[in-house]
Amino acid sequence: MGDYQVLNTRATRVDGPVKATGQAKYADDFKFQGMLYASILQSPLAHARILRIDTSKAKKLPGVKAVVTSKEAGLIKYGVSPARYDETLFAHDKVRYVGDEIAAVAASDPDIALEALSLIKVDYEELPAVFDMFEAMKEGAPLIHDEFPGNMNAEVHQEFGDTEAALQSCDLVVDHTFLNKRQDAAFLEPHSCVAVFENPGRLTLYTSTQVPHYVMRTVAMTLQIPVGNVRVIKPYVGGGFGPKCEATPLEMSCGLLSKITGQPVKMTYSREQVFLHSRARHQFYAEMSLGVMKDGTMVALRNKAVLDGGAYTSFGIATVYYSGSLLGGPYKLKSMKYDGYRAYTNKPACGAQRGHGGVAHRACFEQLIDITAEKLGIDPIDMRLKNIMVTGDMTVNELDMSSLGMKECIEAIRAGSGWNNKKGKLPKGKGIGMACGFFVSGAGYPIYRSDTYHSTVVIKLSEDGGVANVMTGSAEIGQGSDTAMAMIAAETLGIKLNDVRVYSGDTDYSVDLGAYSSRQTLMTGHATKEAAEDVKNQIASYLAQELNVPVASITFVDGIVKFDGGPGNFEKLRTNYIKEHRGWTDPPTGEYLTFREAARMAYLKAGTIVGTGKYKPPRLGGSYKGAAVGTSPAYGCSAQIVEVSVDLETGEITVDGMTDAHDCGLAINKTSVEGQMQGSLSMGLGECLFEEVKFDSRGRIINPSLGEYKIPTALDMPKVKSIIVESHEPNGPYGAKEVGEGAIMPTIPAILNAIYDATGVRINELPVTSERLFMAMKNKT
Amino acid sequence: MKRIIKLTINGKPVETAVSPNQTLLQFLRDDMNLTGTKHGCGLGDCGACTVILDGKAVNSCLVLAIQADNSEILTIEGLAQDGKLHPIQQSFVDKGAIQCGFCTPGMILSAKALLDQKPNPSELEIRTALSGNLCRCTGYQKIVEAIGEAAEVIRMREES
């Protein structure tokens, strides 16, 4: 590791104090003069033709300022991927799930808005609906979108090498299947937005989103406002985890209603609406076969996926690709075949969630490796080590592991958990299990086809020279990106962290694709670093000229300027500075020239000092169809060991301990890296043991609350031992790469492998409730 | 139908009219502009709305504003004194117990209520005290550590 002043420390978060004191503003905390409150009418039926919508009564209710339906909103199609725009803001011909949006109301107060909704009369003709992904793909199933026969939203077929032949040549082929359940991201802050439309035609949205940039584009497109006239400001966001990665009907409705009324309009989803909007983890069915040689060498993997997509595409195209592409590593394979199918059903649309597309298939694969290892009589860790990829390896589907500390992670958890003394030696009812995983550090390509930079950053020095203002469109959603950017800027400029301010999440500041695919540390980080270097170069050039020294002799460290590593001769500058600033209370002192002095003097010469940076990945990946999905400039990886106790009489599971090692390249901020690791584990534990969005026979969610949809509480999470492994990533800024999503990959299979160790029962369906485990144990004996 | 209530919020006396169907949460956020108290569910399920009412942590989404008549309320805005963070706030910042921050005000107040009762809690007591405050970001570990550390700071401060 390099010798850093700011990076690689445990610096406290730049937004810590405002959040600890309740001053941090989230979208729902904003209030504007004359602000109206909006609400959306959602379909009570899962599949129905809309015959008539009568809004006349609602419009007459005192206090109602506007009522909009598809008549006012138009029928411009939108979605995430331009290849599959299949949504309109409001349903016009039919509704496709319970919750599909039909109309929106703006009123002087929230009660009135709700009352107005109840006055909108919609006549439906109910249609047969389909809720199960396998049923949906059967002949004769109710058709959800006319354009997609067989309800087939997307299909992927990829093969690398001759998989069937490779499987034939193996000593052993083992099969496994796996079924997870639809998850909800369950971020604590429900979606919320305030739209302010001002003449002559500029719309500003204050909204809880991960992707200001994409929201700006989508809202501009659907509301027919020139994109330059839409500004999206992301205040603090109370968690996203994926579902806040796309423009929502809430944002578009607020924008439209503000445009029509000329008044600011606010809307916040109820918790139930958060569940109805969904866009969270799909339900996946996985079917796999792994071919190996007697000595444990992995040869070939056949992988099939069926995804329950819900009523619209959302991120689904990427999702169904990821379920295949993210199995290419971290083990060497000679061949791999993947067939993926994403079906439409009459349920809320699924989208991206932490570990996008990869989590369920990783869970299946890592169980399959344990099953195979057991058959071969090999320790699961040894089996993995035998096949592990290392830095410089290329996966069978052409993903380039430009750095990969996978082996180091495995060794770290083996030592850190006491695996060798525990595996196979625990009493019945106690178990230990492990698993690995890897993930992208930013998608190699934007969601829409474009040559755009993925991130640009502007750094402007304050005119007194004392503060570097970093301006970026990137999205701080809790993961700590503002802090990471401040640290990168401070390190690059050679100034103190306290002297950097980050202004982020505003589309007027810069282009940034946002917080998804674990991209910001690497991509926004690169752009920040480049912008800081630009600023530094400007000041260094000025000093070189002024003091007549070579640029190369100048360095900035910790807020001071060094010449050839020493104080140098800067008398002339300091004298000028003091002359210029008579009466200022804080004249610079000390034996070194300060950064503030230098920057101020440079400003006097050149005007405001502004540096810019930009980043887009080079062309990545193979040339086969879908090769773009899964590409990334770098990959993070992790390994986990989980220890469980099972109550053999009830099936209750207690996770006693977790040991987690993650290779994030250089850990920009160690505390934040651990925070991401621990948060990922708790989301994985929840998905594994408790979480499931459940539907009744008519497609209504049975448990749309945080009481009945159960995420882990403080009592359900064990102590986690977090070990940071730092490889050097050549494509990352200062060698950094992802941690935010990859850390969830091993969690579910590690728990499942531990449960098997404790009970001798293989569970291949989530969540592992006490009942599911108890019944499985009972049926086995 | 509005009624006058008198109460103390963060040490300041307040006298104002509220409607019976206003929750304490709505009253604090909408009428008092104390938006540090968060709304995550409205049904008692998440703890984001936790405030301290007469010394006890409660879910303000399930208390009527009118019921707070004559009471003493502490919200997150009232914890720092003279611009100096309370030790629990400080250790949340120092230990990395904050990510998105949406659960943070409720967490900190639940922790405050605990430490006021039990200055030296065990890890299990800390986790139990937080068990009604959901956090989706942190996995709770750094929160639990922060509270343990804050307890120590407070004890030391009181000893000296």
Place this chain on the structure above:
Amino acid sequence: MLLPKFYYHEPATLEEALRLLSEMGGAARILAGGTDVLVRMKLKIDKPSHLISLQKIPGIDVIIQRENHGVTIGAAVTAAELSTNELILERFAPIGIAASRLGAPGIRNRATIGGNLVNARPAADLSPACMALDATLKLKSAKNEREVRVNDFFRGPGETLIEPNEMLVSIFVETPPPWSGGAYIKLGARKALEISMVNVAVLLTLQSQDGPIADVKIALGAVAPTPVRAFAAEEFLVGKQPSSELFKEAGAIGVGMCEPITDHRGTMEYRCLMIETLTSRALNQAYNNAINWKPLPV
């Protein structure tokens, strides 16, 4: 989540509260901790036009020890208070433990025992605990006062013997005799914020420290439209010498009293199996507590 409009009353005496209740009949609800009624109003399951708050009524939120023979728990005593009160934990343990497993701390600080009982949810925590202790409920109206055994109180999900003009004012529990021990077990998915899939409360009394079972009460929750007593299992146990095998048999008999349903929390089959297991487990725990019975320090 908005509350519909309603009138709010805050009577200063019990008499006034009862008068209001009798005047308004079905249109009014008592507001105790509000952790149930406010949720139901927000979800539009309940729409009372009046709420009568208990918070100003003196004496309704205290636990009073009755000279040697029992305890009177005011209807507005909170779960938090029950779960920390030493007398309750020592002598009426199932109530204390059940209270400590209800919801989470913020909920327990508001939720009352009266609300939990009148609510009459099949999965409620305090109902089976009170049943195992054979509690007596005092119901009052403007004109009348009556006592009802908690075992007769529940009629169905959300339904009890209480009349719209009546209020539950207190719960009386007789102190269990020497060599008694209690237990309470709750099965749910998470370790907090959890509605029971099955719960069991037991009070077991021995004739002497190493003697046979003198008396036992087993109450089960979430296994039928109301919490139920496992009378057959109780009868089977009385007079016998305690042992794990015996408790196991009793568990199997206990299932006979139940008619659990399949819902999204669990199937009937699993619930039945768990009734058996947890009943026997609770009996073991209660027995262990019984042999360790000690007179209260004076």
